Structure formats: structure tokens, C-alpha cells
Amino acid sequence: MIPRILVLLACVFTVTVRAERVYVLHEAGSPQAAYAARKLGEALRGQGHEVLAERAGYDRLVSLAIHRERLGPEAFLIIPEGKVITVYGGDARGLIYGTLALADSLRQGTPLGEVKAAADQPRLEFRGIKYNLPWETYRESSALSQHIPVAKDLKYWEAFLDMMVANRFNVVSLWNLHPFTFMVRPANFPEASPWSEVEQEEWRQLYRGIFRLAKERGLDTYIVHWSIFVSKELAAAHGVAKKNFYPHYYVDGDTSEIVRRYIRESVTQVLNEYPDLDGIGLSHGEGMAGMTPLERQKWMDDVIVAGMLDANRKVKLIHRVPFSSGLSSAGGTSNEVEQVTRAAMEQLGDRFDGPIWVEMKFNWSHAHTTPKFVKVHGGKLGDTYFKPAPKNYKVTWMARNEDFFALRWGVPDFIRQHIRLNAVEDYVGGYFVGSECYIPALDYFTAVKDPVDWKWAFERQWLFYQLWGRLLYNPDTPDAVFQGEFNRRYGAKGDNLLRAYALASNTQMRLGSLYDSRWDFTLYGEGFLALQGEYTKYIGVDELIGHAVMDPAYVSVKDYVATLAKGGSYGPERITPPVLADLLERDCREALGLVAGIDTTGNATLRYEVADVQTWAQLGLHLAAKLRGAVALQRFRTGGAAADKEVAIAQLEQAVGHWDEVVKITRPLYRDMPLTHYNHNFFHTNPDNLFHWARIRDEVAQDVAVARE
Known part of the structure; x- marks a missing residue:
């Protein structure tokens, strides 16, 4: 078995790469080897190296070969030895993966003379x-x-x-x-x-x-x-x-x-x-x-x-x-x-x-x-x-x-x-x-x-x-590999982006674990839409209160309020609505903080990356406030005090405020988008099945009216 070594850990090197003349040796009759050599050649040229058509006069030889006796299917080895870098694959796929791993290292700025030995093999077939x-x-x-x-x-x-x-x-x-x-x-x-x-x-x-x-x-x-x-x-x-x-x-x-x-x-x-x-x-x-x-x-x-x-x-x-x-x-x-x-x-x-x-x-x-x-x-x-x-x-x-x-x-x-x-x-x-x-x-x-x-x-x-x-x-591939790709794309401005995405886009899994779903139309997470009756529409506060959960560790608003009203409680292994709201608020506010100082001026691509973190975070804060409002509203409805109603209204108004932030972020960046979930939905008012967060703002605001009534 090959040890699971970090495969050419992605990082950004601040080095001057010396141009070298490189010959890539590979099996000419193999389409997969030819593909690997071509992609490696692109990476070499991108770093200023010359790729030779003939072997004579090279500064560096890169040898690409299959070694089935040493390696299993899809596994690879990279072995640097003096002027020669050998890439072995256990089969044609492994050869491609190893060659692309070497190419990635070059794109990260690694000089040919500093390429490190590496190996990897597949966990799943x-x-x-x-x-x-x-x-x-x-x-x-x-x-x-x-x-x-x-x-x-x-x-x-x-x-x-x-x-x-x-x-x-x-x-x-x-x-x-x-x-x-x-x-x-x-x-x-x-x-x-x-x-x-x-x-x-x-x-x-x-x-x-x-x-x-x-x-x-x-x-x-x-x-x-x-x-x-x-x-x-x-x-x-x-x-x-x-x-x-x-x-x-x-x-x-x-x-x-x-x-x-x-x-x-x-x-x-x-x-x-x-x-x-x-x-x-x-x-x-x-x-x-x-x-x-x-x-x-x-x-x-x-x-x-x-x-x-x-x-x-x-x-x-x-x-x-x-x-x-x-x-x-x-x-x-x-x-x-x-x-x-x-x-x-x-x-x-x-x-x-x-x-x-x-x-x-x-x-x-x-x-x-x-x-x-x-x-x-x-x-x-x-x-x-x-x-x-x-x-x-x-x-x-x-x-x-x-x-x-x-x-x-x-x-x-x-x-x-x-x-x-x-x-x-x-x-x-x-x-x-x-x-x-x-x-x-x-x-x-x-x-x-x-x-x-x-x-x-x-x-x-x-x-x-x-x-x-x-x-x-x-x-076991470490986060440093994915963070390294952010840095390759955006330099130091990308330092916090992987962490920010991991925090903010976890909003999707938390909503999906809280709200049970079945076939494709029954949930559209980034839009907070779900199939309700015959139509796909925004998940309003009443729907959120009574709907069943997907993850058995989660607790619905209705069950949570009913259990507490009977003097019951939940252990730390259960994710109740207040616990979920706190988790969402903690992670989404941290994500917003991580991207707050990123200057996206002159870089529209980076602007989208940052904006999507902010959008997920605001959706998470929207859900947190909505959960708190839903709990208060259900308490009021089941015998609570007038103060519960006021809390519900205030929290649901706060949820609308976070939705307005979503609209503010996304309106300049995203078109109105055709959505399959809307098939035959509101045909006369939305014949093109278009979605944008701005288009359903009135549905979101209806939660406040529900609480007031």
C-alpha cells in the first residue's frame, strides 16, 4: 500500500522560476499518455520553460510511464532524481492524475528542481x-x-x-x-x-x-x-x-x-x-x-x-x-x-x-x-x-x-x-x-x-x-490544497475564502436537515423555496413551524414548543430551533467578518466569490431570525403571552431585513434565472419560470403580516 502522502500541497510560492529546456518522454501510442504529456507541456510553457520536440540537449527529462507491478489502478508516484522527474501510474488514469498533479505544482510556482516526491491512490473506484x-x-x-x-x-x-x-x-x-x-x-x-x-x-x-x-x-x-x-x-x-x-x-x-x-x-x-x-x-x-x-x-x-x-x-x-x-x-x-x-x-x-x-x-x-x-x-x-x-x-x-x-x-x-x-x-x-x-x-x-x-x-x-x-x-486531501487554489487565483486576497465558504454555505445543509424533502421539486435551498400543495413557493413561517425534519437529530419548531410546554427538554445531541439559530448566527457572522476587508475593485470574478459568501451568510442569518420568530409565534398560538407575539414580529422583521441584504447583494450580479422547480407554477404571472431573490420579497414579507394577524 502506498502511504497517503500529501499530494503536492498547494501553496503560493514567491520565487523566480528559472526557465529550462524540458523533454517529456511518454508512450506515443497511448492516447491517455499523449493527453497527459500535452497538459504537462501547457503547464511548462506557462511557467516559461521550453518543451523540446527531441530528446537531445534537455536540462530536465520528465518520464511518464505505467508501472502496474508497483502501483494499483489509478494510483501514481512522482519521483524527482537529479535531472529526471519520473511519473508512474498504476494504469493510464493513474498516469494522467500524477502528471496533472505535477502540472498543478508547476502552476503554483514550484521550480522543476524543487519538485517533491509524492504519491496517492483512490479511496473509491x-x-x-x-x-x-x-x-x-x-x-x-x-x-x-x-x-x-x-x-x-x-x-x-x-x-x-x-x-x-x-x-x-x-x-x-x-x-x-x-x-x-x-x-x-x-x-x-x-x-x-x-x-x-x-x-x-x-x-x-x-x-x-x-x-x-x-x-x-x-x-x-x-x-x-x-x-x-x-x-x-x-x-x-x-x-x-x-x-x-x-x-x-x-x-x-x-x-x-x-x-x-x-x-x-x-x-x-x-x-x-x-x-x-x-x-x-x-x-x-x-x-x-x-x-x-x-x-x-x-x-x-x-x-x-x-x-x-x-x-x-x-x-x-x-x-x-x-x-x-x-x-x-x-x-x-x-x-x-x-x-x-x-x-x-x-x-x-x-x-x-x-x-x-x-x-x-x-x-x-x-x-x-x-x-x-x-x-x-x-x-x-x-x-x-x-x-x-x-x-x-x-x-x-x-x-x-x-x-x-x-x-x-x-x-x-x-x-x-x-x-x-x-x-x-x-x-x-x-x-x-x-x-x-x-x-x-x-x-x-x-x-x-x-x-x-x-x-x-x-x-x-x-x-x-x-x-x-x-x-x-x-x-484525506487537506484543506490546504483547496485554499491553495484560492490563492493561485486571487493571491493574498483569497486567504480567508475557503474558511468563509465552509462557514456560510453550510446554511444549505442546515436548511436541508431541518426541512424534509423528497423528489427534486420539493426543495430549492438557495431560494428557500419548497413544493407546497401544487405550487413551489417560499417557505413561510407557518410552513416552517409544522414541517417535518430530514435529519432525525433536528427538532421541528412545532415539536420543540410542544415538548417544552409539557415540561420536557432535549439533550445536547439534539439540534433544537434555538440551538440551530445560534449556530447559524455564529458561523454566518464569522464568514461575513472574514470577507469584509477584501477589496474586489477591478476584479469581477473575485467580486462574485465574495458576494456568494455574503449571500449564503445573509440567508443563514435570515433563517436564524426566522426560527426565533417561529418559536415565539408558536408559543403565542399555544397559550403564550402577548410578549411572545411581539418577539415574533420583531424577529420576522429582522428576517426580512436579512432578505433585503440578499437582494441588495444579488440584484446587480444575477439575472432573473429560469428555474425548473417553477414548472407550470403561476403560469400567467411568471410564464418564463424566472427566479430571483428580489422577485419573492413580497412572499418573505408576508411572514410579518402572519405574525401580526
Whole structure:
């Protein structure tokens, strides 16, 4: 085992780097080695070094090689010896990671002669991005379709996949309702294609390009789709699957033989025509209403699995866990569903390349709540998948984020605790990170006209991706690495930013732990919005008082007041509303203090970084005041004194004041933003589904009126 040494600890060096002539030796026939050498060359040139085309006359030789006997998969070693720096990888991925680690050190200002020995290896095998494609999305929304031009640009994908490998993600999964007719013209069902030959070829070149770029970077690729869906053209041509096409998704399963054959053959054809595509993900989800758990599993085996096994090569499989509650209503208990699914996976043995990756939604669609495992999609999960320990599959947690898209986020200890609590067993393979309601492509947020250092949306959230990716690879990666990136970007002005983000953006997890949520629309944390009845709207004081909690350690306002009224109390292990309010106030005020002295004049990028800390902090102070007001209001309503009502009014007025600070900070910086959570919400007054904190100020102020009444 390689010791978990700090990998080229990121710091800012104030040194003069002597320019050297460098030759990079690598395996010419390997696309991954060529990619690593190219990225290292960019870093060397960026520091003023000359990269030689021939070996003769070098000052420094950098040797890139794979050493499987010494290293495990994805591990790397950096060994400086005199004029030679050797980078070994346990495989092609490890070689890329080691080379990029060396490149990072150079960008931090390290002279070639001062490069330190380093090593690292992965903690988790599967470190994936869930990426919803904007065509035939699961949700139909302008917030998603607006990304189509960007997502059809291979320059965008080159940058996005560069980000992934730099942060040591190793899987990109592309999700949409029915991907097959975008990728192939089905050989026996050409009528299913809606495209001209020119259009079909454009789609082919896009998918081939994405998979080629991913392969070059050592990334595995999957397409993941929902279940019995076809193209609208196929449905019309054969009079089948009459609603099983975009934009419908809550529809009955169509098990007719023509649909079975069409989908099975499409699966096989896609895998044969795209050799750089590693695998397919299947889902017992929408498009299968009215079918029992056993019928759904048999359909999967007969169609998707059979189609994959008919391909001319061995491929990889993602198997989503069935939504227990939905399947139970179709004719089986949750335990029966789990037993059927486990048995089906075990019967496949080793027919797929590597373990089957079993995807489970962590705390439904809101993983950024509590790191405690409370539920999956549909509710509670038994231990059927875990006991006895599986032999041919591994669990991969789906860490969905439907809670913050505009504001930057970064709480490294939350991710470390997540891994510590949920990824220690051998049957856990890793994580997906991604969203259903958000696509990180078009920057539809930025309002200022001053130049910023990003082009696409994912670049704004660099800290989010760096934290998740690097910590999934090695949870022991120290905060100094992430702080070093702030300093590389902003010099001494970045000194306090990691600490400030860790304090302020923890507001999201505290709100999510306090307010129970389920599918994607049921909470939008940065907007303090939740699905209430048929509409998504601001979480008002009445809703906050009575709503259940997500984290069982938290206590709702209603339960807290009722317990105290009966003479009861809570121990120090419980997070009551007053305790939570104090924690929020303490951390958010410290965060505001940490960024108070940062001069952002002339640097719009830094202005956004600072403003997002301030916004999270003001949202946290808003929640603290709102909790105190809610407790006082509930006391008054349940027999308290008139003074309780006055306290409630004063605290809720203070909460509105903090919201006004949020508006003051964000109005100049953020556009009104399309929001998927608003689908069909207030259609006549907000037809474009636009969100901004300023737009819901009246809803926030209504709390004061509620208390006065």
C-alpha cells in the first residue's frame, strides 16, 4: 500500500522560476499518455520553460510511464532524481492524475528542481458525474432546453471533461429520456428516426466526439435512460406506445413485441457503433406504470440486458435501484422488490465488464442535507442489497443537488463526513454527483458586463467540483490544497475564502436537515423555496413551524414548543430551533467578518466569490431570525403571552431585513434565472419560470403580516 502522502500541497510560492529546456518522454501510442504529456507541456510553457520536440540537449527529462507491478489502478508516484522527474501510474488514469498533479505544482510556482516526491491512490473506484442532456430531458423546462446550443459544442465538452479529469472524476454518465435515435438510425426501424441524413450525422459526430474526448482522458462513459420510451415517430408508425415518448414520462408500460425488439436492437446497435462508449444504465422508473416488480425486472432482462449482451464486446452496466414505494403500489412490498432486483443482478454473474454499479439516491434528490443516510427514492431501504455482502455488484450513491445552482458552495468537511459515514464498507463503489433540474452548461446567471474568468456555468462552480472529485479520490486531501487554489487565483486576497465558504454555505445543509424533502421539486435551498400543495413557493413561517425534519437529530419548531410546554427538554445531541439559530448566527457572522476587508475593485470574478459568501451568510442569518420568530409565534398560538407575539414580529422583521441584504447583494450580479422547480407554477404571472431573490420579497414579507394577524 502506498502511504497517503500529501499530494503536492498547494501553496503560493514567491520565487523566480528559472526557465529550462524540458523533454517529456511518454508512450506515443497511448492516447491517455499523449493527453497527459500535452497538459504537462501547457503547464511548462506557462511557467516559461521550453518543451523540446527531441530528446537531445534537455536540462530536465520528465518520464511518464505505467508501472502496474508497483502501483494499483489509478494510483501514481512522482519521483524527482537529479535531472529526471519520473511519473508512474498504476494504469493510464493513474498516469494522467500524477502528471496533472505535477502540472498543478508547476502552476503554483514550484521550480522543476524543487519538485517533491509524492504519491496517492483512490479511496473509491467510482467517481461519477450525472449529466442530464438538454434534449429529451426528464423534465421539460426552458431552464433545461436553453442549454442545447452549448451542449452541442465539442469545445464545451473538451473543457468540461478537462475539469472532470483534473478533479479525478472517472465516470461521465449522460442521461435523457430516449437516447437511441439521436445516436443511430435503427437498422430494422429507420422510421423511428426523426432526422435527415445530415442531421443524423451531426448527432453521430457529437456523440463520437464526446466519447473520444472522454476516452483520451481516461474517463468511462455511460448513457442512462428511463425505461419503456420510444421516439414519437416509432409510436406513430406502428400505433404503439402512444404516450411513451418525450415529453411524457408518467405513463403505462408498453410491452408489445415490436417495442421490445426496437429497444433491444437499438441497445445493441449503439454499443456496436460507438466502441468508445463503455456502458449503459437501466432504470425501473417512469414508462413502466401498471407493471409488477417481477414484470419490470423480466422486461429489463429480456430487452435492455439482452441487448447489451448481444453487443460485439463486453460492456459495463449501471443498474438503478427500483423506487420501492412506486413498485410496492404496483404489486409488491419493498422487501420483495429488493429481493427480486438482487436476484436478477446476481444471476448475471460476471457477464459484464467489472462490477455492476447499483445506483441508489442518497436522501432522495437532496444529498446536500445531512450526511446521515435517512432514505432513498421512495422512502426507507432495507438491508437486502447489503447482507450478505454482494459479489458482483457495488453500491454507488447518487448525490443529487437540486438545491443550489447560482451560488458557489464549498464545505469540505461535509463531503469527508459523507464518505466516512457511507463509504467504508467494501460493497460501496463510490458516488455520482449531479442534478435533474440543472445543467452546468450555459452561464445564464451572470449580469455584470465586466470580464470574468469563466465562460461556461460549470466553471463558476469550480470549488464544488474540485471538492467532490478530489475528496472522493482521497478524503484525506487537506484543506490546504483547496485554499491553495484560492490563492493561485486571487493571491493574498483569497486567504480567508475557503474558511468563509465552509462557514456560510453550510446554511444549505442546515436548511436541508431541518426541512424534509423528497423528489427534486420539493426543495430549492438557495431560494428557500419548497413544493407546497401544487405550487413551489417560499417557505413561510407557518410552513416552517409544522414541517417535518430530514435529519432525525433536528427538532421541528412545532415539536420543540410542544415538548417544552409539557415540561420536557432535549439533550445536547439534539439540534433544537434555538440551538440551530445560534449556530447559524455564529458561523454566518464569522464568514461575513472574514470577507469584509477584501477589496474586489477591478476584479469581477473575485467580486462574485465574495458576494456568494455574503449571500449564503445573509440567508443563514435570515433563517436564524426566522426560527426565533417561529418559536415565539408558536408559543403565542399555544397559550403564550402577548410578549411572545411581539418577539415574533420583531424577529420576522429582522428576517426580512436579512432578505433585503440578499437582494441588495444579488440584484446587480444575477439575472432573473429560469428555474425548473417553477414548472407550470403561476403560469400567467411568471410564464418564463424566472427566479430571483428580489422577485419573492413580497412572499418573505408576508411572514410579518402572519405574525401580526
